[in-house]
Amino acid sequence: MLRYLGNRLWQSALTLLLASVVVFGGVRALPGDPATTMAGEEADPATVAAVRAELGLDQPLVVQYGKFLTSALTGDFGDSVRTGTPVADLIGATLPVTVQLALYAMAIAVLLGTTGGVLAAVFRGRWPEWAANAFSLTALSVPTFWLGILAVLYLAVHLGWFPASGYVSPLDDPLRGLHHLTLPALILGLAHSAVVQRQTRGSMVGTLTADFVRTARAKGLGGRAVVFRYGLRNSLVVVVTVVGLELGGLIGGAVVTERIFTLPGVGKLTLDAVFTRDYPVVQAVVLVITGAYIVINLLVDVLYTLIDPRIRVSGGTR
């Protein structure tokens, strides 16, 4: 198991390195020039050149990459071209917001999704399945922005149950922090719960018709034990896979949701950075998101081995 983990970590580092090359090259392939952006559209070529030299953009790409990599390894992603703030600070301020939102939304998605999926699978062809399907279809097809706006209008402005926007750090006030995040997390979670539900249902239907479930019933096991201990337990690999993929996507920035609820998260930061060709910020954000994906993937793989003994790696703990 330890050797497996060691191998995986080594692979992860390599993936991250490759990602850094792609990110670095990709950002520079974007049309537009940060020096022009900074100096202003009207600036004379000399000023633009001066700005470019100051940013180090006049040096060969390899040199630029080397500098980027060595400082990135020490946690220094440079300063934002737009605001001059260190990028590490920008990310440090926005990432916790997004991570909280993503985890909260995912918790809601898992709760709603597995419940709906289990109900749909157990009551196949009866009303709970139709209700669950109608729910997931709606959640999937209604765009987040529209649902978000509706939620702000009715639940926040009209009924006043939740704040319409803003962010409170849970370090300052955990309850208010949670309260502020509930509405955006619910909106995000709803859309993702549909995917979780569909996958859970599909997998559960397969499991519940499996031979070993019939054998379990032949032992005299009751409905609940069969559904949860046999059905859901054997469907968890699918659920974990979906949750892992979706969570990665969420950390990549719930751009629309963050915009609607004016949350100072990574999504907003990325959007602003891309529009202003803020190379250092874009690079750092993409790299951090890649890192998050890799970590989540690693966790998912480790979870697999805990859930399903057949996936346990050879030479593992026996």
Added chain:
Amino acid sequence: MTTTPAPADEAAGPLLHIENLHVAFGGNPAVRGADLTVAPGERVAVVGQSGSGKSTLAHAVMGLLPGSARITDGTIRLAGEDITHAPEKRLRDLRGRVVGLVPQDPMTNLNPVAKVGRQVAETLRTHGLADRRTAAARAVELLAQAGLPEPERRARQYPHELSGGQRQRVLIAIGLACRPHLLIADEPTSALDVTVQQQILDHLQTLTDELGTALLLITHDLGLAAERADRVLVMSQGEVAESGPARRVLTDPAHEYTRRLVAAAPSLRAEFRPRTPAPAAEPLLQVEGVTKEYRLKRGAAPFKAVDGVSFTVARGRTTAVVGESGSGKTTTARMVLGLLPPTGGAITLDGTPVAGPGAVRGSGRRAVRRAMQPVFQDPYASLDPMFTVEQLIAEPLTVFGVGDAAARRSRVTDLLDQVALPADTAHRHPNELSGGQRQRVAIARALALSPSLVVCDEPVSALDVLVQQQVLTLLRTLQDDLGVSYLFISHDLAVVREVAHEVVVMKEGRVVEQGAVEKVLGAPEHPYTRKLSGAVPGATVGVS
């Protein structure tokens, strides 16, 4: 807690009494007016082919009918209690405790994510026969009784760490855990090798004898039924065709259907249907010292799946390779077909080196492929469901660019005729055909290019016995007419006896005995061959 029906108190009455039972899937009847009684401690076998309704009957007793199946008429009484439409709660109380089940396929009937000890203990705990601590210890005892070696260690393992035979023992331990009055064994050994099958059945018999448990044995194998049961019930198309004492049904079948079953069961036929010895022919396929190694771990000695195997297939004759799972027979067939490169040794077809030193490549290789065609075990998986029968059979012709479209169509018509399928089959899809018809299509496809050798890998083991016999007869006829050679891979000695001229017996990658079929199967020299022949169910009740 509800009271248990106590069969001891009802000594006069039968333990299980089924009267005029009708079960239907939607509108389609699966069981039609079946009657069956099992006395306490009695062993009754229900015999039938797939679709005969035998498993449905068993599931109806357990109250475990799948999805759309419903009991439409009749009664099921268990120790006097009418359980035909008993509520789920009552059935749950009876299942496992009064009626146990040993299901068919050990590979799919255990929960893959739970340790086997727990799966046995679960049964005891569900019925309140043990608490958490005692259940674990009792589970180990039960596994030991079921004949699982090292039960303490095994109890802590997961199903995938156990072999098929070991898993079946776990399922037996589960079925007998609560000492039920009736044990339903639904094809308990049909997924296992014959020698393992025999051990498991012996053990099942001893255990049910000791516990006084009645046994309802569901099987497709008439020989096995006759050997293991006091009474036999033959089912056909949802109806009970015949029932009576095991030996009587076998030796003096009253019903036409039973007579056909007895006649078709290869293991029951006393007389050989020896192949007309073809005139001593020169060898077509030569396999010399072929070896296949797999490196499982770095540094460790390689695993030899096939170890120095040599044999020949003569022109126009059949050589059978027999062995149990893991014997290397299928690996050998795959190497002959060129689907797997051998680690060592040489294979030549008609003088052309196919594998080993100097093996042909390119166009020579293509010619060899054309001369060798396969027929696989599972006719449900080996035909592309998107193709029509005509497209399936014509595909090899298209691949090798034989003839134009019209010529290929007429070749397909000829081939369908040769395998005794009606011409209109050409435009149907595999899902519209039965298993036997599909295997005929697979044979027609193999013959399309007029190969000199057809490699048949377990071609009849997925088929019912009556269909099995038809396909074997077809293979024999085709050989007599076309002079094609067969390399016939099988686990079933009785089947081999029907088709082969020469037999090669393999065990753990090596050849233990080989020679003419009458000699090897008639007077086996190697103990393993003797063990294999002895283990064939029905061997001891041979009809004279």
